[in-house]
Amino acid sequence: MKAAILVFPGINRERDMARALRLVSGHEPAMVWHAETSLPAGTDLVVVPGGFSYGDYLRCGAIAARAPVMDAVRDYAAKGGLVLGVCNGFQILCESGLLPGVLMRNARLKFICKDVHLRVERSDTPFTRGYNAGQVIRVPVAHGEGNYEADEETIKRIEGEGRVLYRYCSADGVVDESHNINGAAHSIAGLVNDKGNVLGMMPHPENHVEDIMGCTDGRGLFAGLTAHLEKAA
């Protein structure tokens, strides 16, 4: 794995992400500054980490989405390269047009910082092959704008194509409005683009990868990506 983690001013989860990738894949990721116009040669995973890029000014992720490095990421993604965006990274991917829809203010207006349960909807993707379909994992969320919305037609297409990979649910995997923490359409916590190579998700799998964190449910995502890339190499 040759991962590249994008760094924007105001991002604060890039070190957690680097630590998780190093731990699970055994490879050191490159940190790539937002003003760069290209990605390191041989990059096979781009990660847009969480935080508060540009202080969430204008709209969450709006300014970072227009940074020079994002043109390189768009080219890379168009060629099928894997991109993972977490939290603010998900917002940046939506604002940059790499994912459809938008992340609105949480339905009950509160910043939510707690562990949540996610149902893994399918296991046949690079982003979920470390899990079983239907498996429930526990990972933390920390966001004020995670309420995923898109127009009806887009949601219908996303669902029809099986592009929702993670959904908010109860501890035993029940998806309903009482476990839809932020009011997202169809309890969507993470989805992929039409080609399936770009994932955006609000929860932070990188924060549940070591025993000392109290849970290691997030490892599966990184283990799956590592296995996918090693098989491809």
Add this chain to the structure above:
Amino acid sequence: MKARVTVTLKAGILDPQGKAIEGALKSLGVDGVASVRQGKVFDIELAGADKAKAEAALKDAADKLLANTVIENYRVELL
């Protein structure tokens, strides 16, 4: 030249902030508030005096950055 770009949420997009403000206005006893939608206003100063060019530049700015046209509409005014 001075200009103003107003960005508002499209109809049908849930606006929890507007709803909270609406609730606060009602609890303050402000009469006759039916609903509130929150938006953004950008006051922009432009170099040059060509109105057509200015309008084109402002539209470009709104499409590229100021508004997310998935959920927002915008209006450009030269003042």
